[in-house]
Structures are given as structure tokens and as C-alpha cells.
Amino acid sequence: MKNQKFIHDNFILSNKYAEELYHSYAKEMPIIDYHCHLAPADIARDRxxxxxxxxxxxxxxxxxxxxxxxxxxxxxxxxxxxxxxxxxxxxxxxxxxxxxxxxxxxxxxxxxxxxxxxxxxxxxxxxxxxxxxxxxxxxxxSCRSLLTKMNVEVVCTTEDPIDTLEHHQKIAKNPFETLISTSFRPDKSIMIGNEGFLEYLSKLEKASDVSINSLQDLKDALKKRLDYFDSNGCKVSDHGLNSIPFINYTDAEVDAILKKKLKKQILTSEEIEKYESAVLQFLSEEYHKLGWVQQFHLGALRNNNKRMLAKLGPDTGWDSIADYPQAEKLSNFLNKLDSQDQLSKTIIYNLNPAHNEVMATMIGNFNDGSVKGKVQFGSGWWFLDQKDGMTKQMNALSNMGLISCFIGMLTDSRSFLSFPRHEYFRRLVCSLFGEDIENGELPNDMEWIGKIVQDICYHNAKEYFNF
The missing domain is CATH 1.10.2020.10 (uronate isomerase, domain 2, chain A)
Known part of the structure; x- marks a missing residue:
């Protein structure tokens, strides 16, 4: 054992059952990485x-x-x-x-x-x-070879509605073993209280060729960009929100709020939430029409260190877990879409482990039998995509839902070297099941449990996203 490699064949596999599940069932499954932040420009030129x-x-x-x-x-x-x-x-x-x-x-x-x-x-x-x-x-x-080396079948990068998607178009003209798709990330059009909102609207106007002077204009601009993304093969949206905004509003109210903002007047917190609620509702209804999957990453407290934010900008390491209330507004949001029969396939990612059981039970409220695993409790995200965090997420999902319907892991990464995280996740999945077999809590039925493991690692995502 002294000369054994640290990363050896049975690394973090807890027993012989876990080893068999991993090596015979999980290891060779292709990877579908349905949310990440890789640079499509690097893939297009095969950097x-x-x-x-x-x-x-x-x-x-x-x-x-x-x-x-x-x-x-x-x-x-x-x-x-x-x-x-x-x-x-x-x-x-x-x-x-x-x-x-x-x-x-x-x-x-x-x-x-x-x-x-x-x-x-x-x-x-x-x-x-x-x-x-x-x-x-x-x-x-090279970039493409790194993806091929890891048996990556699908990658979904993340782009703003104003993106030209020129790099995705170049990739589509020169495809390779990995399908490179995009996801639609329109948060800057929603967060009306954020600094730079008006400057962003100007960019959206240019990208959509729509002058935005009203709520209907904004919807028209976003609709044009949605159609553009859809025509370029997009099947997924993504949102990174503190929590889901939900408050009652009328279109007339929201139109007046947007016009007030366009005049550079200060908005109240209630006005901000009414606008956010209306735009998110509109977008989610559009996702349903297009047949897209919608993703919500909830629970981050971003840009805490203002001194370093001013020096280095966002996404440089100054974020943490938040403790926002999540359940009631998330429920109301999903319920409104469901009551209108406009709830898309939905993935909810949770950053606060105290809310794992909240999310694991919330998804069961809206899994209506129409689609297998229609509403998903997403894999441990960001600070939780580690051994303890992923295990707690899977235990909550197992105890309160059906882990057999789980669509598994994603990298959420900016690095082309991050795909061993899928291997890490798969080894944890196999150890969870292997330990239950050893403890007599599951039968020693390798064929059936192996099938469930393969579904979690690959087949469920393949079916869910229909790439």
C-alpha cells in the first residue's frame, strides 16, 4: 500500500460493492455537462x-x-x-x-x-x-481534445441574451465528438435594482433591434433573443438569483415601474420585486412555449468584499452562502406556472445546506406524472459540490424523493480541466449504494442497482434534455 498511487482505481470507493458498481457500470458512461462557464471562443478555435x-x-x-x-x-x-x-x-x-x-x-x-x-x-x-x-x-x-479525452458528450455553456453566439455558430460549422450547446442567462434584464441596468438595456436594444420604452418593448426584445437562441440550438435557460421573486403585480404597474427607471428615478423595494416577478414570469412562460428546461441557482450572497470587488470585479472569489428565505415564494412561483399549465422542466439548485430538505420536498409538489423527474433538485452546487455537500444533497433527495430519477452532476466550471469532478461524483454515488448493500439496507442486485447508477450518471440527463 505504501507505493500505491493516491488517486488509485478504488479511490473513495467504500467497499467491494461500490467498486463493482463504479468499474462495471458508472466509469464508462459518457458525460453530459448541462451547465458550465467554459469559453466557447476557446472551443471554436480549438485553443x-x-x-x-x-x-x-x-x-x-x-x-x-x-x-x-x-x-x-x-x-x-x-x-x-x-x-x-x-x-x-x-x-x-x-x-x-x-x-x-x-x-x-x-x-x-x-x-x-x-x-x-x-x-x-x-x-x-x-x-x-x-x-x-x-x-x-x-x-x-487542445480544448476539443481535452473534452474528447474525458468522454464528454454534451456541454452547455452560459451566454447572455445579447451574445451573438458567433462562436457557437463556428463550432456548428466544424463539429467534433462533443456537442457544444448554449444556455440563456437573462438575469441582467431582470435585476432592475442593480447598478448598470440601464446601460444593459441599451445593449439589449442593440442586440434585438428593439427600442425599449415600455414593458411590452422589453418583452418583444427578450422574445427576439429567445427565438434567436432557440434557432441556434439552445434548449436550456439558467438563472443565478438570490431567491425567486414573487409578488402580485399588474402589467400596468410594471410598465410604470420600468418607465420610472428609464427616467433614472429611484425605485422602492416593492417596485423592484414587482418588476422582477413580472419579467421572470414572462420568461418562464416563454421557456415553456419553446420546450426548454429552466434552471434556478438559488442562495448565493455575492460580492461581499466591496473593496476587492472595486479592485478586481465580480466572480473573483468574494461570494458566500446566504440565508434568504426560499420556500414560500418559490412555491408560489412554481404554482402560478403550474396552474396555467406553463411549468417547464425545472432544475432547482440550492446553496444553503439548511434548505436541502426544503428543496427535496418542494420538487415533489410539482412532479405531476407528465414527465419523469420533471422538477429536479439539482446536484450540490458551488460551495456544496464536494464530498459532504453532494452526499447530503443525495441523501435528502433519496429520503424525500426518488434518487433514481436524478439527472446527476454538472461542473459549473470555467476550467477545461474540471471534468474529473464527474468521476468524483460517480464514485460517491457508487459508495452510497455500495454501503447500503453492505449494511443489508438494499439487496445485492448488481444488475438493477447498476442500472440505477447508470441512469443517474448519464441516461436520465440524456432523456431529460433530449440533446
Whole structure:
């Protein structure tokens, strides 16, 4: 055992049943990554990354937060240090990340993409940087090849309604083994209270060729962009909201609120929520008409450190879990769509683990027998996409719903090296079932339980999204 690789064949597989489930059923399943933030421009030109820092550290605020916690200067994180110096500082950080998922992910990513099994640290950083950078110069590790290497069947990137989708169009003209699709992320058109809202509307006007002077104009502009995305193969929308807005409104009220905002007048909190409620309701009704899946990522408290936000901008590592109330407004929102027979397939992601049971029971209220797993409790998200967080999510779903209908894992990542997270998830799934078999809580029926594992890893998502 002393010479065994840390990331070995049975890594985190808890017993012989888990091992059989993983190796015989889960391991070879293709990956459907239905929500991520990969750059389609990189895929379109099949980018070859200049070095390991570019593909592995740039944009990864998980790693950045760990480095800052250890007291590493921002110069070596997002600042002006060389890429090699940044890698060195990350390598020095890795041994201190034990019991954080970064420790496992780091070693899995080095093993799966570069066949590097020595544990990364400050002493071997230069060698590993040089060797992995050299390997990255091969076409075998270009963006497209990285996806193919991990058996990725589908990727859904995330684009704003104003996006031209030019890179997706280039990919469609030169396709490869992985289907690259997009998802529609219109939050900037909803968040009327946010700074920059009016500047965003100007961009939406240009993209849609619609002058926005009223609520109907806004709907017309969004409808044009929805149709454009749909014509480019989009099947999925996505929202990153603190919580679901829901308050009673009339279209006349919301029209007046938008016009007030266009005059740069200050809105009340009630006016803001009425506008948000109306636009989200409209969008969800449109998703249903198009037959799209809608996704809601709920429960983040974003941009907490205003000093660093001003210095570095959003999505640089200053977000955390929030404790907003979720249940009542989410219920009212889903209920209104359902009562009108306009509720699309819906995935709800929860960031606050205290709300796991809330979400696991909420989805059961609107699974009406029309579609298998129509409303989904999404996989552990962001701070929860780790061993404990994913296990708690799956246990809540198992206890209060049907994990057999679960559509499984996604990366939600900006990194082309993040796909071993699907392997990590699959090993956890197999361990959950394997432990129940060993404890006598499930029968030793490998064929049937193996089928359920394969459904969770691949087949349920394949059927749900109909790519």
C-alpha cells in the first residue's frame, strides 16, 4: 500500500460493492455537462493553452480563495506575477488544502489529464509545471481534445441574451465528438435594482433591434433573443438569483415601474420585486412555449468584499452562502406556472445546506406524472459540490424523493480541466449504494442497482434534455 498511487482505481470507493458498481457500470458512461462557464471562443478555435496556469488557475476563484486564506499576496493570484510564479504559489498551497475538495480535485486533474501521480507541492512545482506545460502544447490536449479525452458528450455553456453566439455558430460549422450547446442567462434584464441596468438595456436594444420604452418593448426584445437562441440550438435557460421573486403585480404597474427607471428615478423595494416577478414570469412562460428546461441557482450572497470587488470585479472569489428565505415564494412561483399549465422542466439548485430538505420536498409538489423527474433538485452546487455537500444533497433527495430519477452532476466550471469532478461524483454515488448493500439496507442486485447508477450518471440527463 505504501507505493500505491493516491488517486488509485478504488479511490473513495467504500467497499467491494461500490467498486463493482463504479468499474462495471458508472466509469464508462459518457458525460453530459448541462451547465458550465467554459469559453466557447476557446472551443471554436480549438485553443492550445500556453501553459498550465492558463488552463488551470486563470479564473478559478476556488483556488484563489484558498491562496488568499494562506496569506499569499494578490500579485501571485490575479496580479502581475508570471504564470510560472503563480503556479509555484498554488503548488505551495496544495498541501495545506487537505480536507478541502481542492486537494482531491487537484490530484485527480493532474492524474487524468497528465498522468501525473506525484502529490503536488512547492518542491516539485517547477518540474510538474514544465512537464504539464510541454504536454499542453500537443494537439492531443487542445480544448476539443481535452473534452474528447474525458468522454464528454454534451456541454452547455452560459451566454447572455445579447451574445451573438458567433462562436457557437463556428463550432456548428466544424463539429467534433462533443456537442457544444448554449444556455440563456437573462438575469441582467431582470435585476432592475442593480447598478448598470440601464446601460444593459441599451445593449439589449442593440442586440434585438428593439427600442425599449415600455414593458411590452422589453418583452418583444427578450422574445427576439429567445427565438434567436432557440434557432441556434439552445434548449436550456439558467438563472443565478438570490431567491425567486414573487409578488402580485399588474402589467400596468410594471410598465410604470420600468418607465420610472428609464427616467433614472429611484425605485422602492416593492417596485423592484414587482418588476422582477413580472419579467421572470414572462420568461418562464416563454421557456415553456419553446420546450426548454429552466434552471434556478438559488442562495448565493455575492460580492461581499466591496473593496476587492472595486479592485478586481465580480466572480473573483468574494461570494458566500446566504440565508434568504426560499420556500414560500418559490412555491408560489412554481404554482402560478403550474396552474396555467406553463411549468417547464425545472432544475432547482440550492446553496444553503439548511434548505436541502426544503428543496427535496418542494420538487415533489410539482412532479405531476407528465414527465419523469420533471422538477429536479439539482446536484450540490458551488460551495456544496464536494464530498459532504453532494452526499447530503443525495441523501435528502433519496429520503424525500426518488434518487433514481436524478439527472446527476454538472461542473459549473470555467476550467477545461474540471471534468474529473464527474468521476468524483460517480464514485460517491457508487459508495452510497455500495454501503447500503453492505449494511443489508438494499439487496445485492448488481444488475438493477447498476442500472440505477447508470441512469443517474448519464441516461436520465440524456432523456431529460433530449440533446
Amino acid at each position: 492550445v493553452f500556453e501553459n498550465t496556469t492558463k488552463v488551470w488557475l486563470d479564473g478559478d476563484h476556488y483556488k484563489w480563495r484558498a491562496m488568499r486564506t494562506l496569506g499569499i499576496d494578490e500579485k501571485y493570484i490575479t496580479g502581475g506575477a508570471s504564470d510560472k510564479e503563480k503556479f509555484q504559489k498554488w503548488a505551495e498551497t496544495v498541501p495545506y488544502t487537505m480536507r478541502n475538495p481542492l486537494y482531491h480535485w487537484t490530484q485527480m486533474e493532474l492524474a487524468r489529464y497528465f498522468d501525473e501521480h506525484e502529490l503536488l507541492n512547492g518542491n516539485n512545482a517547477e518540474r510538474i509545471y514544465n512537464e504539464t506545460t510541454e504536454k499542453l502544447q500537443s494537439p492531443d490536449l
